[in-house]
Amino acid sequence: MFLCTSKKTITCLIVFLFTAVGYSQLYNTEVEAKLDVNQDNNYLNIKGVAINKSGSQKSLSYKLSVFKTDQNNNKSKNQQSGEFVVDVNQQKDLSTTSINFDKNTKLIILLLIYDANNAIIGKDRVVLNDDGQNSLDIKKDIANKINDTSIKVSAQLINNDVEAKIQTNQQNDFTVIKGTAFNKTEITKSLIYKFIVFSKVESVNNIVEESSGRFILSANTKVDLSSITLNLDDKLKTIAVLLIYDLDNKIIGQDRIVFNDDSEDEAQKKKLLLEKLKQEQEKSQDISVEKKDGLELNGIVVEDTKTKPGRDFYKLFYSLYSQNNINGNKVVTIKEILALGRNTKIEVIVGDDKIFSFFVRPSTEYLKQMNDYAIISVYKHFKKLEKESKTIKRY
Secondary structure, eight states, X not given: OHHHHHHHXXXXXXXXXXXXXXXXXXXXXSEEXXXXXXXXXXXXXXXXXXXXXXXXXXXEEEEEEEEEEOTTOOEEEEEEEEEEEEOTTOEEEXXXXXXXXXXXXXXXXXXXXXXXXXXXXXXXXXXXSBTTBOTTSOOSOHHHHHHHHHHHSOGGGTTTSEEEEEEEEEXXXXXXEXXXXXXXXXXXXXXXXXXXXXXXXXXXXXXXEEEEEEEEEOTTOEEEEEEEEEOOOTTSOEXXXXXXXXXXXXXXXXXXXXXXXXHHHHHHHHHHHHHHHHHHHHHHOOTTSSOOOSOOOOSOEXXXXXXXXXXXXXXXXXXXXXXXXXXXXXXXXXXXXXXXXXXXXXXXXXXXXEEEEEEOOSOHHHHHXXXXXXXXXXXXXXXXXXXXXXXXXXX
C-alpha cells in the first residue's frame, strides 16, 4: 500500500513539473506584457502595456508592481491591478504611474498579465540600479556593441524579420537622415532602436547625434523611428548607424550609411603603392642571386584593410614583425576582403603568395592569437625562401 501511494505521488509530481514547464513556455506568446519606462529628471514614468498577438479578442487582468529599496535599505511596494479587454493584434495601455527616482534607489518593476483562469500568460520585468547599474543609461560604447554582433548573432538573421533602413533627404544646405523599421512578419513586435551619427570614425568620442527608444511595430508595417538634421561638411566623413534590438538585447536589424567616404580613394592609393613597391623590388633583385645591385626593399608591410578590427590586426602584426626583426625581402600585405554575409576575412600575403588567412572577429585576444599564428607562418615562409635561394646558389 505504501509503495502504491509513493508511485501516485511521483506521478503527480511529474505531471506538475510538466505543467509548470508548459506555462513557463507560454509567457508572452499570445499576449505580450511590456513595460515602457522613461526617466524625466528625478521622476520615473512607468507604463504597462499589453499586446494581443493572437487571432481572437482577449478578456484579461493585470498586476503592475513597483518594489523600491532606498539607500537606507527601507523597502516599499506600490501595486496597481485591473481587468481589461484587448482586440486582435492591438495594443492596450494598462496603467501609468510616476515615482521619485535617484541613483541610490533600487527598483524592481514587474508587470504580470493573467488569463480567465488566473494563470500568468504575459510577463515583463525591469530592474534599475541593481549593483550600481542603471539600465536606463544610454551606453556610449556603440562601436563595441556593433562589433559584438558578429559573435552573438548570425549575420544571416539580421534584417530577416525586421529590416532597419536609413533614408536621406537633402533640404537646401541641410541633410535629413531618417531611421525606419519594417516588420516583415505577421506578428506584432516590441523592439528597441538606437540611431547614432558619428564623425570620422565609429567611436565613443566621435558621436555627433544619437537617439534611442522602445517602440511597437505591427505586422507588415513600416514606421519612422527618428530623424536627425545636419549641415554636413563636404570634406568630413560622417557615418550614420541604425540598430534594432529585440527584447533579449540582440540585434535583429542593422543599417549603415557613410557620407564623404574616402575609403575607395585610400584603397586605390594603397593599390598603386603596392604595385610600385613590387616593381622596385623586382628591379632590385639580381637574377643570379649571387649579386644584388640597386635598392633592396626589406621589412615592408602594407595595409589594405576595411574595418577597425582589420586595422587593429595590422598594427599588432607590424609591431610584432618589427620587434622580431624578420625584415623580409618581400612585401608583406595585410589584406581584408569581404566574406560570407557581412563578415570579412584577413589574408596575409608575402609577395604574391597567400601565407595565412582567418575570419575577422572583434576580440583583442582572438586578434592577438591570430597575429601569433600569422607571424610564425610568415617567418617560416621567409626561412623557406632563404633555404631555396641557397640551394639554387649552390647548384
